[in-house]
Amino acid sequence: MNFEAELKKKIEETNLILKEYIPEEKGLQKTIFEAFNYSLSVGGKRIRPILMQETFKIYSNDMEVIKPFMAAMEMIHTSSLVHDDLPCMDNDEYRRGKESVWKRFGEDIGTLTGDVLLIHAFEAAAKSLEKGADSKRFVRAMKTLAFNSGMYGMMGGQTVDLELTGKSINSEELEFIYKLKTAALIVASMEIGAIMGGASDEDIKTINCIAGNIGMAFQIRDDILDVISTTEELGKPILSDEKNNKTTYVTLFGEEKADIKVENLSNNALNSLKTLSGDYTFLENFIRMLADRKN
Amino acid sequence: MNFEAELKKKIEETNLILKEYIPEEKGLQKTIFEAFNYSLSVGGKRIRPILMQETFKIYSNDMEVIKPFMAAMEMIHTSSLVHDDLPCMDNDEYRRGKESVWKRFGEDIGTLTGDVLLIHAFEAAAKSLEKGADSKRFVRAMKTLAFNSGMYGMMGGQTVDLELTGKSINSEELEFIYKLKTAALIVASMEIGAIMGGASDEDIKTINCIAGNIGMAFQIRDDILDVISTTEELGKPILSDEKNNKTTYVTLFGEEKADIKVENLSNNALNSLKTLSGDYTFLENFIRMLADRKN
Secondary structure (H helix, E strand, O other): OOHHHHHHHHHHHHHHHHHOOOOOOOOOOHHHHHHHHHHHHOOOOOHHHHHHHHHHHHHOOOHHHOHHHHHHHHHHHHHHHHHHOOOOOOOOOEEOOEEOHHHHHOHHHHHHHHHHHHHHHHHHHHHHHHOOOOHHHHHHHHHHHHHHHOOOOHHHHHHHHHHHOOOOOOHHHHHHHHHHHHHHHHHHHHHHHHHHHOOOHHHHHHHHHHHHHHHHHHHHHHHHHHHHOOHHHHOOOOOHHHHOOOOOHHHHHOHHHHHHHHHHHHHHHHHHHOOOOOOOHHHHHHHHHHHHOOO | OOHHHHHHHHHHHHHHHHHOOOOOOOOOOHHHHHHHHHHHHOOOOOHHHHHHHHHHHHHOOOHHHOHHHHHHHHHHHHHHHHHHOOOOOOOOOEEOOEEOHHHHHOHHHHHHHHHHHHHHHHHHHHHHHHOOOOHHHHHHHHHHHHHHHOOOOHHHHHHHHHHHOOOOOOHHHHHHHHHHHHHHHHHHHHHHHHHHHOOOHHHHHHHHHHHHHHHHHHHHHHHHHHHHOOHHHHOOOOOHHHHOOOOOHHHHHOHHHHHHHHHHHHHHHHHHHOOOOOOOHHHHHHHHHHHHOOO
């Protein structure tokens, strides 16, 4: 199977895992079920759960214990998108070429949808224990998940991002924001894969570095796409950073240096990956694809 | 010690438990730490964690395994208040006599604060395993927590509440809203106490009924206080239901019937409590206090 076909299969597998957590759209509170399902079904690329699964597979074949965390990760990521789009945050009406949740269901339901995604994410993760996960690994994975998504991770990064938008910021502040806002969930994804798979502490450390590099490269590639892509290709308006008066890697260093940075970060990740023992062929191709992606 | 002094002590104990989860207010993302701490420190009555602890104590003395869930419950409850106060929800500027989180920190930080409270709630709960909690009880407690706070519980109730505000609603719909929006978290609190304490399935069922009655009584007492209290006593504007054109138990059945309903529900709870073996003297007084409370 070539990479494209394999990736497609993995996305479909992730969608099937998510499907287990999809509620029936009936009952008086039908709207929140609909909004929950809508938010999860509008064509995510499932990058984080796939990174988690592929890292896990280097160490273990017992896929049942990692699936709940894959679902949890995608729900947390989706929650952040749903709340990011709100009028009081980025005020985005479109996401992946479709109406954002608040635009379709209203701001109040948009707020609640992000909330239920978080709650049911952790409920999903807990199922890993029922599938036979080791209790110590489970706690470590839960802590990694919360640390990287909460105020020490993604949401801490969003706080700084919101506060500094429109202000002059330096490269250190920009790196801090990228590390927390974007890289943290990617770090959590791969680290949880390693933890639950039973990797050694040394390997977990290596994977933390690999994921950090991938995460930074991912955000800088996002900055580049906002400048070079089209609205159609990206599924959301381009030049949004300029519109929102946002400092990005591209506005600070220019497009050329941004390209080189993505290349370097990705190569660092690939080189570190080679120091691990196991089968990571797909992961290698996946990292390359992320660096060159068009949306 | 009399009841008042004992209650005060238990509130202080709960505050100490919460304190373990309070971040230092430093770093670039300082604002979210401040907002998190502010939201948890503005004088909550800690009703849910106390109900949880008291139920737990009927069955076990190993307090360390329940404390993480007490913190988690208060964080989830606080998250719901923070998001409820947002302009796109109830648009409340005051809570417990102080500025609401969004009013003090802005709508964007208000949204993020509710989110981090949810994430760190589940992180807190997971610590129970590190304190030696039984893994099966832990999973059951986590499911109970998520079920009752998410779209099948509190947030499902909020969805219906938002959709039906200003519309004519009947007593069945009202009961559905109260059961999910208010009673669900109280049910979860007591049920988690019982589960983690090692209660039998039969006792857990009884406690579910007791908590359901307490939860309904609690919400109806809230409706009554909105009519008979003062802004000073309540710490927030009175007559808000009328202002928001909201159907409540009082608008549907009148104040007198509402009083009787609170009395009956509380007596049901107290009678069921008597069928359990163990020490629940404080719990009895607490249930009576909740039925007569002034704020």
